Amino acid sequence: MKLWFVTPYREEPAMRIGVLTGGGDCPGLNAVIRAVVRKGVSVYGHEFVGFRDGWRGPLEGDTMPLDIGSVRGILPRGGTILGSSRTNPIKIEGGVDRIKENLASTGVDALIAIGGEDTLGVAKQLYDRDVNVVGVPKTIDNDLSGTDYTFGFDTAVNIAMEAIDRLHTTAESHHRALICEVMGRHAGWIALHAGMAGGANVILIPEKPFDIDRVCEYVESRFRTRYSPIIVVAEGAHPIEGQMELQAGTLDAFGHVRLGGIGEVLAKEIEKRTGKEARTTVLGHIQRGGTPTAYDRVLATRFGLQAIDAAHEGDYGKMVALRGTDIVRVGLDEATAELKTVPVSRYSEAEVFFG
Numbered sequence: 001m002k003l004w005f006v007t008p009y010r011e012e013p014a015m016r017i018g019v020l021t022g023g024g025d026c027p028g029l030n031a032v033i034r035a036v037v038r039k040g041v042s043v044y045g046h047e048f049v050g051f052r053d054g055w056r057g058p059l060e061g062d063t064m065p066l067d068i069g070s071v072r073g074i075l076p077r078g079g080t081i082l083g084s085s086r087t088n089p090i091k092i093e094g095g096v097d098r099i100k101e102n103l104a105s106t107g108v109d110a111l112i113a114i115g116g117e118d119t120l121g122v123a124k125q126l127y128d129r130d131v132n133v134v135g136v137p138k139t140i141d142n143d144l145s146g147t148d149y150t151f152g153f154d155t156a157v158n159i160a161m162e163a164i165d166r167l168h169t170t171a172e173s174h175h176r177a178l179i180c181e182v183m184g185r186h187a188g189w190i191a192l193h194a195g196m197a198g199g200a201n202v203i204l205i206p207e208k209p210f211d212i213d214r215v216c217e218y219v220e221s222r223f224r225t226r227y228s229p230i231i232v233v234a235e236g237a238h239p240i241e242g243q244m245e246l247q248a249g250t251l252d253a254f255g256h257v258r259l260g261g262i263g264e265v266l267a268k269e270i271e272k273r274t275g276k277e278a279r280t281t282v283l284g285h286i287q288r289g290g291t292p293t294a295y296d297r298v299l300a301t302r303f304g305l306q307a308i309d310a311a312h313e314g315d316y317g318k319m320v321a322l323r324g325t326d327i328v329r330v331g332l333d334e335a336t337a338e339l340k341t342v343p344v345s346r347y348s349e350a351e352v353f354f355g
Contacts, residue, residue: 015046017311018108019066021080022054022087022119026138026152027292028300029080032114034071035304041068044312049106054085055122058111059095061102075297078290090122096129103131110311114138116150117336120319124332127317134310135319135332136303140288143187146335147321151300156183156287157193163283164198164230171228177219177270177278181263183287184234187341190287195232196350202229203350204266206236207342215266216273221355223276233263302327 019036021029033050040046048066051057064070064082074081089095103111110132113123116139123133137144140156160182171178180200182190188205195203202218204210215231222229263280270278292300299322306320306327319335321328 014044015109015312016049016107017046017308018049018051018058018063018103018106018111019082020051020054020057020111020113020115021082021084021138022113022115022122023084023138024086024116024140024288025079025084026140026288027078027155027290028151028296029082029084029114029138030071030074030077031151031292031297031300032136032138032304032307033066033081034074035301036112036308037066037071038068039305040308040312044308046308046312049108050082051111053083054087054115054119055089055099056085056087057082058099058102059087059089059092060098061106063106075301076291078288078292086118088118088122090125096126099126100129100131110134110314110316112136112307112311116141117144117339120144120332121336124317124336127332132311132314132316133332134307134316135335136307137319137321137335140190141184141187142189143339143341144335145338145340146319146330148324149299149322151292151296151303152288153189154295154299155290155293156190157197158293159287159290160190160194160232160283161197163281163286164194164200164232167230167281168199168228171230174277175223175228177223177229177231177267177274177276179231179233179263179267179270179278179280181233181235181280181282181284183283185236186339188234188237188347189342191232191234191237192342192346192350196353198230198232199353200230200232202231202354203347204231204233204237205342205347206234206238208344208347209238209240212239212266212269212273216270218355219270219274219276219278231266233266235262237262 050066114136140152142153267278318329
């Protein structure tokens with residue numbers, strides 16, 4: 001039986017809306033949850049239920065209550081109070097049907113899915129199978145083509161930039177080449193922005209295979225100025241074919257190779273080819289942990305406010321997105337059609353400072 005909520009304009013049936021966060025954790029997730037619940041309850045009178053650990057929640061019917069009390073104080077917190085996972089229900093036999101059954105049994109009328117390429121890809125497929133879904137873009141990699149920026153990216157860049165700032169002083173003290181490995185499987189946005197902001201001497205990204213001989217030339221050129229080189233490398237960066245041998249990793253539930261280790265391989269090659277000492281710092285999950293920046297808190301909050309509007313209006317199959325300074329809605333098909341990678345022109349800007 002539906003509850004009814006009286007607005008100043010008309011009486012409307014209150015909805016029961018599910019919320020989940022999927023994929024890697026990210027600064028700003030809690031800000032989205034807070035905005036969705038605060039506006040959904042106070043303005044529209046809707047009821048909310050949280051699904052735990054990404055798509056595993058609706059797959060197994062694992063829920064937690066979400067109300068205004070449960071979202072108090074979470075704005076500055078990193079991670080997600082709902083938990084997350086890389087569960088892929090599309091790869092599980094009968095997974096979609098199980099989700100539909102669990103949504104029905106818990107009385108959920110619509111679902112707000114907060115995540116990146118993989119999470120929203122599942123949301124798109126569920127929408128195609130008659131599940132009411134609204135998407136919110138989340139990824140520190142900033143690689144979703146439907147939006148100018150994703151929340152979490154600004155925080156990750158600032159964390160990496162601060163690490164690079166600190167590496168400069170120890171590199172110069174010990175006359176070493178220091179390599180900072182950052183996240184970025186297919187897109188080098190974090191490496192590009194953090195490297196430029198931190199004054200890196202070389203930036204290596206997945207979009208452009210690097211020439212190890214050229215990298216070593218940059219290293220030696222930097223040492224000749226009596227300064228030590230800082231190299232920022234995205235985890236998905238790779239050399240020109242045949243130059244270096246890289247170790248293959250295992251696959252996750254979405255078919256992605258688990259990356260990490262390019263920094264160490266690069267350090268060994270630089271030492272072997274230049275005779276200079278090289279050390280690697282892998283930031284790893286440090287980039288995605290901790291409190292979000294002001295920019296990410298505001299962007300995540302605006303995304304949450306617009307997402308609950310879309311769900312309230314029944315505008316499903318959409319993802320909220322930033323275009324310029326406006327929050328708009330784009331189709332989930334457009335949002336997940338292709339990755340937003342670093343264009344050649346943007347990388348060329350950074351190359352001016354190499355060496």
